[in-house]
Amino acid sequence: MKIKLTVKSVNTGNTFDESYTINNDINPQVYAQNMIDNYNRTLRPNESARELIDVEILDKCIEIKSEQPLKEFYGSVSFAGRMTFTVKATSKEEAKKLVFEDIDCLNIDLVADTTLEVQDTEWGLIAEARQGNVSQPYINDFEIKEEKEL
Numbered sequence: 001m002k003i004k005l006t007v008k009s010v011n012t013g014n015t016f017d018e019s020y021t022i023n024n025d026i027n028p029q030v031y032a033q034n035m036i037d038n039y040n041r042t043l044r045p046n047e048s049a050r051e052l053i054d055v056e057i058l059d060k061c062i063e064i065k066s067e068q069p070l071k072e073f074y075g076s077v078s079f080a081g082r083m084t085f086t087v088k089a090t091s092k093e094e095a096k097k098l099v100f101e102d103i104d105c106l107n108i109d110l111v112a113d114t115t116l117e118v119q120d121t122e123w124g125l126i127a128e129a130r131q132g133n134v135s136q137p138y139i140n141d142f143e144i145k146e147e148k149e150l
Contacts, residue, residue: 002059003028007036011048019058026113028055034112041109070115080138086147095144100125 005018022031032055040049089095106123110116127142129135 001028001057003032004056004058005032005035005052006054006056008051008053009048010051015053023113024060028057031112038109038111080136082138082140087144092144092146096142099142099144100127 001024002019002021005020006015007018008015020031022028032052036050036052043049085099087095087098089098103125106121108118108121110118125142126139129139129141
């Protein structure tokens with residue numbers, strides 16, 4: 001089915017429409033809200049949160065069908081990222097210890113109605129980036145700065 005979402009930017013109050021084609025067995029309201037929630041969870045700097053205003057069904061007859069039978073694939077993928085943080089501590093050493101010891105898990109959010117399943121996520125924090133001519137995106141030395149006393 002084809003649906004139209006009316007979405008509002010929380011910072012500006014501007015509204016806009018987005019159209020999507022989804023399977024007929026999916027609840028359009030739930031699909032739309034999950035998509036907005038996922039967007040809001042993954043905001044980048046200078047992006048505004050969104051609010052779902054309305055979901056309109058444009059055409060119930062469109063159905064996504066695969067011409068080929070589905071096959072199962074498996075594999076692995078590496079990823080790199082950089083996390084920013086704030087932490088309250090009595091010293092830089094204590095703050096660094098809290099960062100490296102108090103992060104318990106790393107969640108991977110998937111889009112709604114995907115056939116992808118994530119079985120395992122192995123990860124670790126990097127204190128020092130590798131030295132040499134080859135660098136990796138998002139990988140830098142651990143850094144921490146004191147902002148102010150509380």
